[in-house]
Amino acid sequence: MLNDIQEILITREQIQEKVVELGKQLSAEYEGRNPLVICILKGAFIFMADLVKEITVPIELDFMAVSSYGAGTRSSGEVKIIKDLDTSVEGRDILIVEDIIDSGLTLSYLIDVLERRKVKSVKVVTLFDKPARRTVKLEADLSGFVLPDEFVVGYGLDYAEKYRNLPFIGVLKPEIYTS
Ligand SMILES: O=P(O)(O)OC[C@H]1O[C@H](OP(=O)(O)OP(=O)(O)O)[C@H](O)[C@@H]1O
Numbered sequence: 001m002l003n004d005i006q007e008i009l010i011t012r013e014q015i016q017e018k019v020v021e022l023g024k025q026l027s028a029e030y031e032g033r034n035p036l037v038i039c040i041l042k043g044a045f046i047f048m049a050d051l052v053k054e055i056t057v058p059i060e061l062d063f064m065a066v067s068s069y070g071a072g073t074r075s076s077g078e079v080k081i082i083k084d085l086d087t088s089v090e091g092r093d094i095l096i097v098e099d100i101i102d103s104g105l106t107l108s109y110l111i112d113v114l115e116r117r118k119v120k121s122v123k124v125v126t127l128f129d130k131p132a133r134r135t136v137k138l139e140a141d142l143s144g145f146v147l148p149d150e151f152v153v154g155y156g157l158d159y160a161e162k163y164r165n166l167p168f169i170g171v172l173k174p175e176i177y178t179s
């Protein structure tokens, strides 16, 4: 698996440090409130697990699984809800936890779905952001690292379901996509 990586962009230590910082900011932001924290599966599962340990206010958790990339490196443009929430979101403060915002299509679709369900507020925290690739206007309320316009893997992010378990963010060798 490590042989398939061309370059490490963000190390495990850099990620750990950033997650602690984001947790502190969110704890201050939600002081005195009880947000529902929604993990967008599958990609955000590691970030979610690490982030919630750094949040000091009482929270509730839920999970939503969506997919639009399949086995490719470009969004299909169609966001599919594979698993919906178990919790009612009406009147709740919602914090969406994403691993990456790329085209922005996944989040703009999800925010629309949540707003139609009459949430009180919705904010987004993403660990990685690729602003150069946006096809819709969308910004996270809180974001960890800005990435270059390259397809990355690791720390939850996959290529064709592989490499999610790498503890860092890396770029794959081009022959992996083309072989
Ligand atoms: O801004 P966008 O272009 O929409 O890309 C971001 C989304 O794409 C990835 O999910 P994917 O569809 O690959 O599902 P996965 O999390 O199960 O890998 C990623 O985890 C984000 O949810």
Ligand SMILES: [Mg+2]
Residues within 6 Å of the ligand: 043, 069, 070, 157, 158
């Ligand atoms: Mg994916």
